[in-house]
Amino acid sequence: MSKLKMNIGILGLGLIGGSLGFDLRSQGHHILGVSRRESTCQKAVAIGSVDEASVDLSLLAAAEVVFICTPLALIVPQLEQMIAHLSTATIVTDVGSAKAQIVKAISPLWDNFIGGHPMAGRTDSGIEAAQRNLFVDKPYVLTPIATTPTSAIAVVEEIVRSLGANIYYCQPEQHDRAVSWISHLPVMVSSSLIAACLSETDPDVLELAQKLASSGFRDTSRVGGGNPELGVMMARYNRQALLRSLQQYRHNLDELTNLIEQENWTVLEQKLKSTGKARPDFVD
Amino acid sequence: MSKLKMNIGILGLGLIGGSLGFDLRSQGHHILGVSRRESTCQKAVAIGSVDEASVDLSLLAAAEVVFICTPLALIVPQLEQMIAHLSTATIVTDVGSAKAQIVKAISPLWDNFIGGHPMAGRTDSGIEAAQRNLFVDKPYVLTPIATTPTSAIAVVEEIVRSLGANIYYCQPEQHDRAVSWISHLPVMVSSSLIAACLSETDPDVLELAQKLASSGFRDTSRVGGGNPELGVMMARYNRQALLRSLQQYRHNLDELTNLIEQENWTVLEQKLKSTGKARPDFVD
Known part of the structure; x- marks a missing residue:
């Protein structure tokens, strides 16, 4: 299958943007990178993640497709600034970890x-963490809506497929x-x-709890000890779904608590069994 | 330091009992093992975890110290049956993962x-999972009460120390x-x-959630997918403390939920920061 070589813009040269650049450039696409920091631009060119880089959004004027790879809070503001420079044929996509608010804000624009x-995602971040083949065998969700042009879907799908993502x-x-x-x-x-x-x-x-904590506590507490800014972004940009999940979770927790209060060990065991049985459907 | 060689009884030849046998026997103690199953007795002798083994509690009559290594629910019933066979000088200890109920039930007996x-603890169980040096650098909690004889504390402490445990x-x-x-x-x-x-x-x-779940969900859900019988035993034998913890936990969860409801991102970030900062005190 012959592939079209395109000009692909990447706005935001962190872990995701930098890694995208590596893979797409190695396929022969011409990669235009934009970062807010000059030092990041220089680094991205030096390591070979992008062909050209600039702090100026006008570099993206030549792009046929643009990936917005900034933190969640900057996606819409950056798009608003960027569109003055784009041709109307330019396809834009983002990599944000929450979608409804972003899609709703961008579709009229x-x-x-x-x-x-x-x-x-990984724990590391920044252009220094960028790596080749980051997306291989990883899920990649696309969320077109009724008004999304079929051509935009097809082009982005082909690029994403070329990364080896599912x-x-x-x-x-x-x-x-x-x-x-x-x-x-x-x-x-x-x-x-x-x-x-x-x-x-x-x-x-x-103090005793701190001394006795081992693998069970280590695993259960790991994501709660992660990046606080990222945690807030999740809550901000996925507030409605998260509140719904929290409410349901509270219900399930109360259910277990009540069983323990009532010393209903038979049903408690059934509940623990059913969650143990269901877990492999999520992580196998 | 010269060490006294003793007759040490182990009641319950699973992961913990079998591993204890290995280490204590290698120090020259004479190990008497009791299991409810003849096949387990034979296996424990064959692998060298115990010197002698029997399904009969009378084997423990010669023991100077007995470790009860049965599941939590059997500790008190087994002790009740066992004591008819013991000399009053025999020191008894257990390895149960909850202590107040057990200690309260045994101290009058x-x-x-x-x-x-x-x-x-490990995921594996049974005599097949027994291994040498299981307790090295692992915490080992001892819970004497006001009436516990100093000599009993001293003897058990010396044995536990010899295992390399903290x-x-x-x-x-x-x-x-x-x-x-x-x-x-x-x-x-x-x-x-x-x-x-x-x-x-x-x-x-x-289905999408199941496909997208990765390391974060894997870690947070791991102990919830564990052995249901063990989960019930924890709840049964540590009911009061667990209910207290669950109540406090619910309070902390409600606090985060309220911050998200109120869109109080500043305080939410402070909360997430503080838990991230505190975690290394538990797992470093």
Whole structure:
């Protein structure tokens, strides 16, 4: 299959943007990178993630497709500034981890837009963390809506497929509900666990808990000890779905608590069995 | 330092009992093992975890110290049957993961008792999982009470120290509160997470969540997908401390939920920061 070589713009040269650049450039596309920092632009060119880089959005005028890879809060403001420089034929996509708010805000501003979310996050961030083949065998969600041009879907799908990612299509709201269950809710659940432990009023017990904590606590508390700015962004941009998940979670927690209060060990065991049985459907 | 070689009884030849046997036998102690199953007795002798083994509790008559290594629910019933065979000088200890109820039940039955809890659990169980040096650098909690004879404490402490474990002393109730925070609460928190996800009513969203779940969900849900019988035992034998932890946890979860409802991103970020900062005090 012969592939069209395109001019592809990447706005935001961090882990995702920098990694995208590596893979797309190695396929022969011409990569135009934009970052707010001159030092990041220089680094991205030096490591070979992009062909050209600039702090000026006008570099993207030549792009046929633009990936917006900034933090969530900057996606819409940056798009608003960027569109003055683009040809109306330019296809725009983003990589934000929440979709409904973003898609709703962008669709009246730019017709040729399709929301996206590669699930390839890592702990490290920044252009220094960029790597080749980051997206191979990773999920990549695309969230077209009724008004999204078929051509925009086709072009972005082909690019994403070339990264080796597994593509999933859904509505923006479905994406947000799914990630609220498996990504955003776990952060709040896990952070609350640490907070609860810290409320222990007997200093001897708190110290003992700290000494005795091992792999179970380590795993359950990991995402609650992660990047706080990222946690807030999840809550801000996926507020509605997250609140819905939290409310449901509270219900399930109350159910277990009531069973323990009532010493209903038979049903408690059934509940624990059913969650143990269901877990491999999520992580195998 | 010269060490006294003793007759040491082990009641219950699973992961913990079998591993104890290996280490104590290699120090020259004479190990008497009792299991409910003849096949386990034969296996324990064959692999060299014990010198002698029997399904009959009378084998323990010669023991100077007995470790009760049965599941939690069997500790008190087995002790009740066992004591008819013991000399009053025999020191008894257990390895149960909850202490207050056990210590309270045993202290009127046997003076020479000290509660213990080695934190060396693994996923595998049974005599097949027994291994040498399981307790090295692992916490081992001892919970003497006012009436515990000093000699019993000294003897058990010396044995536990010889395993290479890190010894912590505390009251049974303090132990139970500490493990409810870092071991028992996480199971309920984690199981509720899986249960909440399963409540999703849109089958497309549930399937998408299952496809998109990665390391964050894997870690947060791990202990909730564990052994259900063990989860019930924790709840049964540490009910009071666990209910207290669950109540506090619910409070912390409600606090985060309210901040998200009120869009108070500044305080939400402070909360997430503080839990991130506190986590290394538990797991470093």
